[in-house]
Amino acid sequence: MLDERKMKILSAIIDDYIATAEPIGSRTIARKYHIGISPATIRNEMADLEELGYLSQPHTSAGRIPSNKGYRFYVDFLMPSRKLDDYEQSIIKRLLKKRAKELEELIEEAGKVISKLTSYTAIILGPQLESSRLKHVQIIRLEEKKGLMIIVTNYSTVSHHIIEIPQNLTDSDLQRISNALNSSLAGKALEDITQDVMNSIKDDMIEYDNVLNFLLDLLMENLDDTKENNRVYASGSSKMLEFPEFRDVERARNFLSLMEKHDLIIRALKTSCKPNNITVTIGSENPWSEFQELSIVTTGFFVEDKNLGICGIIGPTRMEYSRVFSILEKVTDYLNKAISSLL
Amino acid sequence: MLDERKMKILSAIIDDYIATAEPIGSRTIARKYHIGISPATIRNEMADLEELGYLSQPHTSAGRIPSNKGYRFYVDFLMPSRKLDDYEQSIIKRLLKKRAKELEELIEEAGKVISKLTSYTAIILGPQLESSRLKHVQIIRLEEKKGLMIIVTNYSTVSHHIIEIPQNLTDSDLQRISNALNSSLAGKALEDITQDVMNSIKDDMIEYDNVLNFLLDLLMENLDDTKENNRVYASGSSKMLEFPEFRDVERARNFLSLMEKHDLIIRALKTSCKPNNITVTIGSENPWSEFQELSIVTTGFFVEDKNLGICGIIGPTRMEYSRVFSILEKVTDYLNKAISSLL
DNA sequence: TTTTAGCACTCTCGCATAAAGAGTGCTAAA
DNA sequence: TTTAGCACTCTTTATGCGAGAGTGCTAAAA
Numbered sequence: 001m002l003d004e005r006k007m008k009i010l011s012a013i014i015d016d017y018i019a020t021a022e023p024i025g026s027r028t029i030a031r032k033y034h035i036g037i038s039p040a041t042i043r044n045e046m047a048d049l050e051e052l053g054y055l056s057q058p059h060t061s062a063g064r065i066p067s068n069k070g071y072r073f074y075v076d077f078l079m080p081s082r083k084l085d086d087y088e089q090s091i092i093k094r095l096l097k098k099r100a101k102e103l104e105e106l107i108e109e110a111g112k113v114i115s116k117l118t119s120y121t122a123i124i125l126g127p128q129l130e131s132s133r134l135k136h137v138q139i140i141r142l143e144e145k146k147g148l149m150i151i152v153t154n155y156s157t158v159s160h161h162i163i164e165i166p167q168n169l170t171d172s173d174l175q176r177i178s179n180a181l182n183s184s185l186a187g188k189a190l191e192d193i194t195q196d197v198m199n200s201i202k203d204d205m206i207e208y209d210n211v212l213n214f215l216l217d218l219l220m221e222n223l224d225d226t227k228e229n230n231r232v233y234a235s236g237s238s239k240m241l242e243f244p245e246f247r248d249v250e251r252a253r254n255f256l257s258l259m260e261k262h263d264l265i266i267r268a269l270k271t272s273c274k275p276n277n278i279t280v281t282i283g284s285e286n287p288w289s290e291f292q293e294l295s296i297v298t299t300g301f302f303v304e305d306k307n308l309g310i311c312g313i314i315g316p317t318r319m320e321y322s323r324v325f326s327i328l329e330k331v332t333d334y335l336n337k338a339i340s341s342l343l
Numbered sequence: 344m345l346d347e348r349k350m351k352i353l354s355a356i357i358d359d360y361i362a363t364a365e366p367i368g369s370r371t372i373a374r375k376y377h378i379g380i381s382p383a384t385i386r387n388e389m390a391d392l393e394e395l396g397y398l399s400q401p402h403t404s405a406g407r408i409p410s411n412k413g414y415r416f417y418v419d420f421l422m423p424s425r426k427l428d429d430y431e432q433s434i435i436k437r438l439l440k441k442r443a444k445e446l447e448e449l450i451e452e453a454g455k456v457i458s459k460l461t462s463y464t465a466i467i468l469g470p471q472l473e474s475s476r477l478k479h480v481q482i483i484r485l486e487e488k489k490g491l492m493i494i495v496t497n498y499s500t501v502s503h504h505i506i507e508i509p510q511n512l513t514d515s516d517l518q519r520i521s522n523a524l525n526s527s528l529a530g531k532a533l534e535d536i537t538q539d540v541m542n543s544i545k546d547d548m549i550e551y552d553n554v555l556n557f558l559l560d561l562l563m564e565n566l567d568d569t570k571e572n573n574r575v576y577a578s579g580s581s582k583m584l585e586f587p588e589f590r591d592v593e594r595a596r597n598f599l600s601l602m603e604k605h606d607l608i609i610r611a612l613k614t615s616c617k618p619n620n621i622t623v624t625i626g627s628e629n630p631w632s633e634f635q636e637l638s639i640v641t642t643g644f645f646v647e648d649k650n651l652g653i654c655g656i657i658g659p660t661r662m663e664y665s666r667v668f669s670i671l672e673k674v675t676d677y678l679n680k681a682i683s684s685l686l
Numbered sequence: 687t688t689t690t691a692g693c694a695c696t697c698t699c700g701c702a703t704a705a706a707g708a709g710t711g712c713t714a715a716a
Numbered sequence: 717t718t719t720a721g722c723a724c725t726c727t728t729t730a731t732g733c734g735a736g737a738g739t740g741c742t743a744a745a746a
Binding site: 380381382383384387402403404405 | 688689690691692695696697698
């Protein structure tokens, strides 16, 4: 563990580097942060901190910048906790006031708020509907052979699928089948609706034997679609180009094309996130090379204590962690409230 | 009008500039394109072309680059028409094979194909549902006071809205109201469903007088929502950073943040597009300053001769117009077919 | 009259050199 | 243990210079 003075110096260096993106020298520390020791002493301490792996030097005669280990120590022990200012408060509060009617809207809105307030890229994953319960399923006829299968969950998400209707079914058949499906499936968690459950329905409705297989298979398929609706809401990626980290076009391009690879993002966020806490993955802590120079901050959002999705922020490792934490915390807090008031 | 030789030279310069992004000198023209005259003569012609406004010079001792007027002339008169190669053909054909079940999917897919093949940003606007016909409307109860209103058009688009259901309505009331709405509204174009039409329904169903107003207002509102579903599908904007035009981060940032301003994009595309032709708006031909350095190529896509939306490409003014035209033409051609086979 | 060769001129780009500035590490004194 | 002093390193910025590319003009050739 570092002693008091080293921590003070490390903290000052990281704060300054986050603010300026320039390597920090001993003189700067002595001048700006009044620790009461001379640059020479600070230099010695800095050499120690470098040897311990918390700092590094871009070249011999430059100042120091934090290493990933340095950021990690900062986030875990040094980072000041921070209150939201009035502006941030008011923007976040509006989230709850918007009174969105559907979950997706709300989630998208939350993403926009996060990217607006932090200037980093907001990523939201979800809603993950495995643990949601089926509220309603209905088949409506549109044409002779074409129908609409509608699946509503208790989280107020609706998904619809255009399906083919077997020839010989009348409207009242469809209604009866819908009713039967509802009475046996409504209230069940999506993840619990397995092939077995489906089979037991078949036994109850032997009258429709010939067509039911077909419809149940369709329903199963559509439920799967609904479940794995792992949508990625990304917002504010163009703002990232304002950071000096992306002054190099090649880097900017890499970042932007990474943002278009939703599978990589989903994997990285899921790996990073422990839903109940706010977690940070700093640079090379992330196992995939695409994220080496980036940090990911994530936390889960919930409904009825079930993890519904992940709120995340992707930015350069030189990130204003303190600000990001405070904002992300508050936004998910409000998002949780907004979601439960939606149901 | 330009004489034969000037056109040859202008054409050579623009072709070369589109390929290399470097100013072209008289020697290059003489060497690469065998027009059979010496650099000195070409120089004279180039000076003329500059005076006429078709070319410009970045600085005194540089080669020439095309002006907007030059590009315009090129697109209107000089541009070679071009056949698609096998690769392009096969990618586009897959569009039709995909057999998407819904219009939105299809449109999104078309956007991806365009951006993949051109490397420019694809923008698709639509579907515009004003002229679509209502195929089905239904209200389903989800809870005591909560229901789902579903609107299906003859273009197979589905939109749903969670609504509040007046207390005193039974399920069979809902069904009866749904039926009544269907029989009086189904088959009508969305744009023809006006307040007057709604009022005449009220007359037919005086029994529900007290709640009907409320539901009809909701329906009206939701129909409006459905109509103005002016979604922007943008795809491939990160690829644009590969072009030397965006080697400057500031420009790249401007471009990317423009791509996030969907209202500006909608306005620009709508202004630019004459649905029945493929149209180009080059640089400052676009009235809004944000697009000064960009060109927009657009064309409409249709269903049953009704304009359903706009397919467009946004790229630097130094765009491979010939390639873009051929691809855009073919994609909308296939898109039109795919849409009509969807119905 | 049109085309071309020749040539002086202009401007950019790359490169080397130099000076300035920032910061370090080491040594020796406080 | 801390600090002042100093030599040293490395980057950044400015400057100058030559090479290269391209032009416009003039005068000769076709």
